Amino acid sequence: MEKPPRYQGRVLVAGATGKTGQWVVQRLLHYGIAVRVFSRNREKALALFGNDVEIVDGKIQSGSDIARAVKGCRAVIATLGSSSVKGESSPGEVDRDGVIRLVDEAAKAGIQHFAIISSLAVTKWYHPLNLFAGVLSKKWEAEEHLRAIFAKPGRSYTIVRPGGLKDGEPLLHKLRVDTGDRLWNGFINRSDVAELLCISLWLEKAKNRTFEVINESEEPQTSLEQCYNALPPDFPKIV
Numbered sequence: 001m002e003k004p005p006r007y008q009g010r011v012l013v014a015g016a017t018g019k020t021g022q023w024v025v026q027r028l029l030h031y032g033i034a035v036r037v038f039s040r041n042r043e044k045a046l047a048l049f050g051n052d053v054e055i056v057d058g059k060i061q062s063g064s065d066i067a068r069a070v071k072g073c074r075a076v077i078a079t080l081g082s083s084s085v086k087g088e089s090s091p092g093e094v095d096r097d098g099v100i101r102l103v104d105e106a107a108k109a110g111i112q113h114f115a116i117i118s119s120l121a122v123t124k125w126y127h128p129l130n131l132f133a134g135v136l137s138k139k140w141e142a143e144e145h146l147r148a149i150f151a152k153p154g155r156s157y158t159i160v161r162p163g164g165l166k167d168g169e170p171l172l173h174k175l176r177v178d179t180g181d182r183l184w185n186g187f188i189n190r191s192d193v194a195e196l197l198c199i200s201l202w203l204e205k206a207k208n209r210t211f212e213v214i215n216e217s218e219e220p221q222t223s224l225e226q227c228y229n230a231l232p233p234d235f236p237k238i239v
């Protein structure tokens with residue numbers, strides 16, 4: 001596989017110990033990029049990544065923990081996800097407030113690019129998934145905050161809204177991308193979402209984009225770069 005243009009700088013991965021996050025770390029290391037992991041569970045992060053990454057442990061509820069984590073990084077990739085209806089892993093705490101706190105601390109620390117996994121149907125308040133403590137609406141609020149804070153000179157963002165997540169190797173599917181939250185269902189491998197997030201670091205055509213993505217067909221790919229070819233920038237258009 002082709003190597004990208006050399007990417008200078010360290011990337012913070014929040015949610016690295018999750019299923020998609022592990023793929024993000026793996027793909028960043030594949031590209032020779034320095035990785036820092038922000039985790040609430042140092043032992044889990046150490047067991048997964050050993051000495052291949054730098055680990056900063058802390059809570060997503062703590063602005064000062066996040067400030068330590070983002071300091072000295074060039075970009076952030078967030079693959080956080082809630083896992084309970086209430087408490088510290090609820091959609092409100094993680095998908096909305098945790099991400100918003102991360103965005104704010106990243107901006108203060110001079111982070112240049114912020115890439116995040118969101119979800120298909122994130123604008124549809126009436127979607128059944130919102131029965132899980134309003135998870136889609138919480139993600140939408142976090143998206144809005146990211147767009148507002150990172151669509152600024154010297155900063156950029158990429159928001160990937162995948163369909164149902166599956167396990168499996170990357171680059172085995174041709175992908176279908178769209179904007180405007182018009183896709184109702186479909187699946188995609190976590191590894192491909194991770195790849196899209198990683199390549200957004202250096203692809204100019206990935207900057208300030210919000211898009212949906214699902215599998216189109218099984219078909220080996222040499223790169224996912226073409227997914228970004230036809231995507232319009234979010235601004236001045238309102239998404």
Ligand SMILES: NC(=O)c1ccc[n+]([C@@H]2O[C@H](COP(=O)([O-])OP(=O)(O)OC[C@H]3O[C@@H](n4cnc5c(N)ncnc54)[C@H](OP(=O)(O)O)[C@@H]3O)[C@@H](O)[C@H]2O)c1
Pocket residue numbers: 014015016017018019020021039040041044059060061079080081082083088089090093094095117118119120162163164165166190
């Ligand atoms: N499942 C789907 O079909 C689907 C579809 C579209 C979008 N999504 C979204 O895709 C994202 C990634 O999904 P995934 O399956 O890779 O998720 P996952 O395996 O559950 O990983 C979630 C990550 O978030 C972290 N996290 C959870 N609560 C936290 C807290 N209170 N403080 C700090 N970190 C916390 C977890 O840390 P620990 O390892 O410490 O638990 C883990 O690293 C999620 O936002 C999900 O909503 C999922």
